[in-house]
Amino acid sequence: PLPAPYRVPLPIPAVARPTGTLGGADLYEITQRTADVEIIPGLRTTIWGYDGTFPGPTFETWSGRPVVVRHTNRLPVPTVVHLHGGHTPSDSDGWPLDLVLPVGDTSNWAHVHNGVPMVGNTIAGTREHHYPMSQRAATLWYHDHRMDFTAPNVYRGLAGMHLVRDDVEDALGLPAGDHELPLFVCDRAFAADGSFDYPSLDRTLRTVPGVEDRYMSGVLGDVVLVNGAPWPVHEVDGTRYRLRIVNGSNARRYSFALRVPGGPDLPFTQVGSDGGLLAAPVRQTALDAAPGERFDVVVDFAAVPVGTEVTMVNTLGTGSTADVVRFHVVRAARDDSRVPARLADDVAPLVPGPVVREFAFGRGAVGDTRGWTINGHAFDPNSSLADIPLGQVETWRFRSDVHHPVHVHLDPFQVLARDGKPPRPTDVGWKDTVDVLPAEIVDVAVRFTDLAGRYVFHCHNLEHEDMAMMATIRTV
Ligand code: C2O
Ligand code: CU
Incomplete structure (x- = not known):
């Protein structure tokens, strides 16, 4: 149980x-x-x-x-x-x-x-x-x-x-100290003896990689851990808090919302994304978080009476995975923090040049078995799928069959469009992981600045990554 x-x-x-x-x-x-x-x-x-x-x-x-x-x-x-x-x-x-x-x-x-x-x-x-x-x-x-x-x-x-x-961030006056909370969210399954229950083909993790076939789409657990504890609770002051949320799950996507008994949800004031501060705060009622994504948000617990239990839920979850973490507002307190209307000046939109590269994320052959591929290729560390000139802004077009959270190493990008339409509200700012929905085309503006070398980009569904949905690139 x-x-x-x-x-x-x-x-x-x-x-x-x-x-x-x-x-x-x-x-x-x-x-x-x-x-x-x-x-x-x-x-x-x-x-x-x-x-x-x-x-x-x-x-x-x-x-x-x-x-x-x-x-x-x-x-x-x-x-x-x-x-x-x-x-x-x-x-x-x-x-x-x-x-x-x-x-x-x-x-x-x-x-x-x-x-x-x-x-x-x-x-x-x-x-x-x-x-x-x-x-x-x-x-x-x-x-x-x-x-x-x-x-x-x-x-x-x-x-x-x-x-x-x-x-820059230090001068803003965002909530800090005890009023800044790291929230590392991941799901796990446990065996009856308390051990992690992960369906590896080789449980010693020494020779045979991969998971049983029915976990092809990714491994999900029924216990949601925040900072390593199952559905924890935290006592908070009735003030602003800064939450640094990481979706560190292997394959689970969440949509976080803040439920208040008998009242409307509390909003999140998003101040940062994967790559740091946004230009200006954005009010979000829900945070859609795919594996690898981060959200830096401020929540104002002064908006509810002392004694209120505010629950961060996952509206994509059912049963045990709909619960995440609870904040119990236990006392009124003085609040010197603020969220300025202007946060950062270095989030100007990237303007892509003429180069457009397409990457299709889908099922495919990996050696003589089935796995996940990019443009039909299984991960090949010995050859580069693309050599990218430093300093050039390019459009990368990600196409998907099913959900793939695409992560690029080295430098952040900006989301330009989803299926040719404006990106969703939580795509804002500098990103390094973008949640590509099933049968979707996501355009991002990519720019590598000053480090030349060999890197990877890959699906951050970690089972997909292990089943070869990764590619070598070289920045030149
Ligand atoms: Cu968080 Cu290449 O990964
Ligand atoms: Cu994937």
Whole structure:
């Protein structure tokens, strides 16, 4: 039986602290390891976590201040770390074959795929990721990106948040401190003994990738976790709060709304999207969030009487997945925060040049089995699907068969149109993941700025990604 919702307090992940400096950068050291934790009350769950926590520690870094994160792998399988939304040099970006082998593991993990050797920069035990943080303030997250096994690795807990801050955002006076809450939302299924119930073909995650055939469309759980706790509850003041929402689910899409008993829903004032602040706040009654997307919103709990329970629900869910998190307004308090009418000056619309590239996301052959492809191709790390000149604004046209949340590494884009019509309200601002609906054509304006190298773009339904819906691009 599932636990009753809104009993467990909302956990706030620890904030990562630098352990020193390295070449002028702040050095952080993270150990990837297993831990036994209580997620479902009364049961133990073995997680794979950054520093043994799920979600991992939250990074809070400053724009323009470089960071090195030294990851040590004490898990039983290779791992790869990607900073999602990071403007990161190629060799630190988490190329799916840049494996970090478990400490002390000498087995041969060379990856052979459909008979073709796939070579990456495999390293033993520890890798240093160099992040220049030359990007605006934004809600990023980091997670595993291991070739063919991203979905089960993330499912076991390898994900965390990374907030980039800067002077522009700092000067706005948005709610801060205890009134700023990270909300990492993901769904999981649990076996009766408390373990994560993920339908891998090979539960050791060592050799055979993929999931049972009936999970082709993605793995959904019946428990919604926020910051790793099932349907938690949080006591809030009757003031504004800033919520940093990440959809870290493998395959679940949500539409979030704030229910008030006996009253109209509370609105979200959206101040930022994947790539940081919007030009101006946008009032949203619902937030449609596909896997990988982030929403930075302000909610004003002063709009309801003290004592009110405001519930963030998922209107796309049924039964247990319609519940998400509850805020219990317990006291009136003074509020010095504000949401200025103007937020940022660097969100001018991109004007695309003549280049239009089409990418069709659909089912297809992956070797001699079935999987997911882009323009009919299964992921090929050895050849680039497109070489993109730096500095050029292009139109990329994504076509879908079913839902595909498309994510591009390295630099954010802007959504231009859906089926030739204006994008939806939640497509606003700098995005790096766009929810492409079934049989839809989404046009985005893409521009890579200054880092040349090899990157990927892919579907962020992690089962689709593992089943080859990923492509290599080179920025040149
Ligand atoms: Cu969040 Cu390539 O992924
Ligand atoms: Cu997909």
